[in-house]
Amino acid sequence: MSNSDYLPDYPLNSDLVKRLKSALDAKDEERVGDLICTEVTPVDAVIELANDDWMKDPSAQLPPGMLLGLWTLEYKRELTTPLCIAAAHGHAACVRYLLGRGADPDASPGGRGALHEACLGGHTACARLLLQHRADPDLLSAEGLAPLHLCRTVASLGCAQALLEHGASVQRVGGKGRDTPLHVAAQRGLDEHARLYLDRGAYVDARNGCGETALSVACGAARRPDEHGRCLRLCALLLRHGAEADARDEDERSPLHKACGHASHSLARLLLRHGADAGALDYGGASPLARVLQTAACALQAAPQRTVQALFNHGSPTVWPDAFPKVLKTCASAPAVLEVLFNSYPQLCVSESWKELIPEEVFQMHKPFYQSLFALAHTPRCLQHLCRCALRRLFGKRCFDLIPLLPLPKPLQNYVLLEPQGVLH
Structure with a gap:
């Protein structure tokens, strides 16, 4: 079912949504938990948090790009469930309460399930609760991403461990880029995530949709100065696990080309010492x-x-x-x-x-x-x-x-x- 096929139980202009959005904006965790656990019914109610359907409001100011070329009748809106909200904000007590009332751990009216949201936020306790209630560890979002693909921060390492313990596939490709979880870790400079995936059998030289290996992705990602150390450790880890130092992408660029594109001398020396x-x-x-x-x-x-x-x-x-x-x-x-x-x-x-x-x-x-x-x-x-x-x-x-x-x-x-x-x- 597509996003536009859902009829929200609580539309954007409803009183509950207004109060919920106010509590979310104020980061009032206690009020958010109280609303979704005591006032929302049924337990898997669909809540509309945003809607940019400009056709409903002829007086709306449209972006210039909308007036050019062919129009589309599709629009974007943000639909969610109480469980997704609780998981996204790390409210483990609410997640436990909602699951106890029979909430569907895989419901995803907005295109992402509660497990996706927990992983995005790095909320390990919520992820474990969902997995214990049989959430699908390989559930694909509307963008074709599994929860492991959304383990994108240092704080999400516990989520990644929990997913793998419950059978998530470390080789799964996802999204338009056809990345594996190892590619995601490489892009973000997450050396501990990469170590976890390699220890679980991730193929170190798997290619994504652009023909890049994880090493190539890591060398091509722009880094803040405070991330350089993690990136260097990650690339050294990949090379120790047999990554090809001279692997070429679809443009015949090697990891060394990409490291040099950022003038990263420590990374360039590492690659050169490994035969680039x-x-x-x-x-x-x-x-x-x-x-x-x-x-x-x-x-x-x-x-x-x-x-x-x-x-x-x-x-x-x-x-x-x-x-x-x-x-x-x-x-x-x-x-x-x-x-x-x-x-x-x-x-x-x-x-x-x-x-x-x-x-x-x-x-x-x-x-x-x-x-x-x-x-x-x-x-x-x-x-x-x-x-x-x-x-x-x-x-x-x-x-x-x-x-x-x-x-x-x-x-x-x-x-x-x-x-x-x-x-x-």
Whole structure:
């Protein structure tokens, strides 16, 4: 039955719904519990909390998009049940009371059941009560999502454990993206969820609708700074369980492409240590190096030069010399990136015309570096640099592993590994 087929027992304009919405808005848990447990009948009554059917109100102000193209007679409204409300807000006592009165744990007039709501809110006690009353652990929502797909927060780990204990499928794909629960955990950086799913037999390299593995999804998700640690642990966990470090999605992008797109140097190094190809090309012909260079100016806080350095120390080809001016223009505000890149060439002809590519305020902000760059316009690189290039050419993709084994002082090892110094010689 579709959402529009239900006739609500308590429509939007009813007195009870008005009082219920007021209590929900005020976060008055006691009042919400009292309303749904003592005033709503029958126990599985359908409650209408919202309705955007503009055809019922000809004077309604319509969004501009509604006036363009073909109209549809469908509209959205929010239908729910007392059990769904109680589960969504973590009212375990209400959930127990309603189930005791015979409430259907799988009723879903709004497209999601009470178990979905409990998992979305991370309410483990409610989820366990529903499962104990035979709620379907694999019930699909209107969007094709099982409750495990809605375990999207750290707080939902207990819900995920309860679902698996009651037979939920860890391999189930859902939604338009055809994601598994492991994909969801990877997207959200939930390392403990991922560990739980892998321990329950989740296939580490399962593909979603875009051909992505969980590792690919994890590397492509944008992260807040406080989430980077969890993401790194999650990716390390996936790799320990045999995830393919170089798995390509439908656009031939590898996890390394995606990590470099966020200038995540710690993640890039992890992938490179597990055999990711530093020179891989996607369908558009872009390499991981190209991806980090494209984002460098917008990701200065992420120290993008570290990602560029890691790529070169694992065998990434450098930029075609004729394309260096274009990179100079794009990355002018990231001189450390330009320094690492410039030092990847034994010799690169510097042109005075390049000065026109650098905004004056950027030039003044990083004056020592740019002065050292243009001082090389008519001067060959120093012998030390040429020796560095000879060593790097000899070691190739193994620079990162072999250079630290050389009997050289640490500062000289760092120099050979392209550690930025702030100026060019």
